[in-house]
Amino acid sequence: MRRSHLLATAACATLACAPLVANAQFAPAGSGGSPSSTVPGPGNGNAFEPTANSPAATSRFSGPSPYAPQAPGVNAANLPDIGSMDPNDVPQMAPQQSAAPAQGDWSAYGRDDNQTRYSPLSEITPQNADQLQVAFRYHTGSYPRPGQVNKWAAETTPIKVGDGLYMCSAQNDMMKLDPATGKEIWRHNINEKYESIPYTAACKGVTYFTSSQIPEGQPCHNRILEGTLDMRLIAVDAATGNLCEGFGHGGQVNLMQGLGESVPGFVSMTTPPPIVNGVVVVNHEVLDGQRRWAPSGVIRGYDAESGKFLWAWDVNRPDDHSQPTGNNHYSRGTPNSWAAMTGDNALGLVYVPTGNSASDYYSALRSPEENKVSSAVVALDVKTGAPRWVFQTVHKDVWDYDIGSQATLMDMPGADGQTVPALIMPTKRGQTFVLDRRDGKPILPVEERAAPSPGVIPGDPRTPTQPWSTGMPALRVPDLKETDMWGMSPIDQLFCRLKFRRANYVGEFTPPSVDKPWIEYPGYNGGSDWGSMSYDPQSGILIANWNITPMYDQLVTRKKADQLGLMPIDDPNYKPGGGGAEGNGAMDGTPYGIVVTPFWNQYTGMMCNRPPYGMITAIDMKHGQKVLWQHPLGTARANGPWGLPTGLPWEIGTPNNGGSVVTAGGLVFIAAATDNQIRAIDEHTGKVVWSAVLPGGGQANPMTYEANGHQYVAIMAGGHHFMMTPVSDQLVVYALPDHKG
């Protein structure tokens, strides 16, 4: 439930009267404060990136010019530039495994082209799941070595095609395992440097591709493709793991081409690229919070056969789909997309879940083009790279509500008995949008509702409305109240009550402020994050896990940011820990820096709000989108004050990262929670029928497959540094007794 609009408006008016902290560098803009009915444009006329002749920035710390040469190591394999080819010359794509996976296979990140995370396997059922045992473990060999900061969170989901389980390590080494025993069949090391790890060392998976140009039986007829943290697109032969010589330059493409100035760790790929009608589409994450003119969030298409460049979608060059030449680069600071994308061969589209323009918490320097496509689903035509439609989930996002989830495709029953090709887009807001994938129009109702506006930052007004998906159950709890504050005792509860009252808070979309902190709920960990959702097309049940983790944010003046030592990663003085993604950030090039922490008691490490902090929900998509069951996800066994494990079996509901699998056996498999357990849940009742403790945090999407006639369940127990779960390099695979490897 939301507070009434009147209350929000009144509270916001009060905020607007609050004294603003003066900022010497900030020229007050005349347009500031007036709400606009359209998406507002730039606030102070400086929405264009610096040119080669622009004067140097005046902040104490600042990154180099976008025209400066890339630092050593950015082009990790020192690859020559890749040439372009006409998208019309892309050969007809051969039938792909993921279009119709064999019953026992898991052919793509979300198993199939629809990314349902549904498996038709049924050997494991609610009746026998409690007998599951470890069949084998596989060590990837990637974990923090002594002296290295823990930035690990492998987040890996293997794929299984035929006789192989294919996966990547957190640092992008690729391997093929025997699916019944876990024995390594081949391993391809790519020698990635520690310096190339951005916010997180993660590799969510690899992509299986069958060539139409290389005959069956020849090397690289079947290939494994991967995007890496150091921005390479690599193709290897599925049978041997050897590089595909005919792809790019000796099997690799340098994805830093055309991105302009950068340093290792600024830009990286963590998701498996989809291949749509022969076009491999790549996106990448750009480290949050660094600088307004960070490298571009450009989306690019390459020929899956040759690795040649086909097109680019560069938001601020909407009519130019070519590669930049000479000293030019793709437009800086545009919204980046780091979530897994979904391909649609029938419509020739790729659905791109976009994030936010660089400098997440300040929007006055964004162009109108950026404002139209940030925190949105963008359907790009894979023939041209041009958007066919856009559906925006947050207007002028200043809350880091970039979409982390992958869209799931399904057929929605229509009014006239026909089915509508639909797309389910989960968001960090816990609003789940169901769209017609032909035109992006909502299938279930979406309302534009009043939002707190214009906010308090001069020249950077918030929009008067935001979209709400009223036809789907909201994956959130009501707006926070003082009485929701929690703790071990009245002492820490009082601390949190004060913290609550000392912040600005008028519910969801509380505008950023500089005079005092503001509370952001839903937080940037979701709602739904990169774990995405699983959908059982037989039963029509959609499984969603989500978070209740508010954040405590505050803009700081440039002077204060300099005092805090916040500087962008490409600043010559930058040291690790000097501000990074998902935390304090310099937002160099804007008037403000950002200070972000969880809304917690920093002395006990406990969240300030009452539990649960994580939930799992089953939604019946065939009969009115009703909630079938919903309960907290994760026990208190590995959590407690001061980070001490309580050992309690209490299902308190912990923060969670990672998704679920749903099977024809009537089970949901999910780890995700910070109690480091994997569990099997009855799809129809929500009852937990089995759980097992993992060697590390289970912050990854599990998968299930069949080998030698028996069903296996695999989970990467890689842990997650930000979720503070133990790191391991183990893939743990379970099966019923007598099928151990």
Add this chain to the structure above:
Amino acid sequence: MPNTYGNRTLTEWLTVLLGVVILLVGLFFVIEGAQLAMLGGSVYYVLCGILLVASGVFMIMGRTLGAFLYLGALGYTWIWSLWEVGFSPVDLLPRDFGPTLLGILVALTIPVLRRMETRRTLRGAV
């Protein structure tokens, strides 16, 4: 008799220590709770804090009144918390668990405080 005048037993020292703890919690409640109330938040903490400060001072002085003031504050805490969140165990946990544990200890000090009071009366009669 081991209990000579001016020479406190271990239980009496523990009782005084408990009084100090309650006094400190009470001061925290008064100071922080007043700020909370001024920010428009709950007035429970500042009111309860006043009771706790008084309770702590009397317990340190060896007065039985201190214990009863604490038990009064505990009763107030239960009534307030049930009013605020109802019979919700998760929400009652931070509000009542610690104070009730402390209340059990305080109840155990009542005989000790009585003895201290009696002794003081005797000393006064000498």
